[in-house]
Amino acid sequence: MKKLLIASAILMAAPFAAQAGANFVEGDKTFGGDAELGATLTTGNTETTSVKGRLDMKHELGNWENQYLLEALYKEDTGEVTGKRYYGLIQADYKFDEKSYTFVNGNHEIDPFTGFDSKSTVSAGYGHKFIDTGKTLFNVEVGPGYQYKRLDDESAAAAGYETEDSWVAHGVVNFEKQITESSKFKQMFVADYGDSLEGRSETSITANIIGALAMKFAVIVRYNSEPLDDKKSTDTETNMTLLYAF
Numbered sequence: 001m002k003k004l005l006i007a008s009a010i011l012m013a014a015p016f017a018a019q020a021g022a023n024f025v026e027g028d029k030t031f032g033g034d035a036e037l038g039a040t041l042t043t044g045n046t047e048t049t050s051v052k053g054r055l056d057m058k059h060e061l062g063n064w065e066n067q068y069l070l071e072a073l074y075k076e077d078t079g080e081v082t083g084k085r086y087y088g089l090i091q092a093d094y095k096f097d098e099k100s101y102t103f104v105n106g107n108h109e110i111d112p113f114t115g116f117d118s119k120s121t122v123s124a125g126y127g128h129k130f131i132d133t134g135k136t137l138f139n140v141e142v143g144p145g146y147q148y149k150r151l152d153d154e155s156a157a158a159a160g161y162e163t164e165d166s167w168v169a170h171g172v173v174n175f176e177k178q179i180t181e182s183s184k185f186k187q188m189f190v191a192d193y194g195d196s197l198e199g200r201s202e203t204s205i206t207a208n209i210i211g212a213l214a215m216k217f218a219v220i221v222r223y224n225s226e227p228l229d230d231k232k233s234t235d236t237e238t239n240m241t242l243l244y245a246f
Helices: 002-019 153-159
Strands: 030-042 048-061 064-077 080-095 100-111 116-132 136-151 163-180 183-193 197-210 213-224 234-245
Touching (some): 048 234, 100 136
Antiparallel strands (some): 030 234, 064 080, 100 116, 116 136, 136 163, 213 234
16 A cells, blocks of 8 residues: 555656646636436346446646546346446646646546455556547557555455555557537547556447437446456446436
């Protein structure tokens, strides 16, 4: 844990050090985001519950653009919990100009079905928007990071240790395309490479229904090159949710 605190302090200082040398003209202060929710409930011979929620907010303050993200997934089948995941992320970007920026990212995930009680990652680095036309966005982020994991009691007893930690190389590739006036396609890859390779891919299509209300279809794939002994390396999630932009 001491290493995690030291790494957090070093990485959080990076954008502030860069601010002194930047000359980019500050923009307006803006705040917005979107909230989405999807649920499936069945009763009778089969009783299942599936709930997916997500809140994604962005705050622009001059040269700074901050993102706050919360996700929750819960699944239950005939009284037995079959899926549970909670995820939170905070990212701060400091813009040098219209294309280049530096970032600091911290995220925390709770997913007991992976054999870990929790996983925390902090990273910092450089981002660049190769395409940003208003209708098409393609940007890449790279930088160093630090990852800390805590195993659950069962996995810790089998493995003989309680925690894992490592420095990682962090990378993000993001592509967004406005297909029509009312629909958008997004593809994002996130990877952390250290003692193992962990990746996340999210592919989604969003279509407006009316006003600020839209329907979102998404396929999410999570990959771990070295899962715990009784776990699979790949998890997939497919969901349909209602999205409200504000």
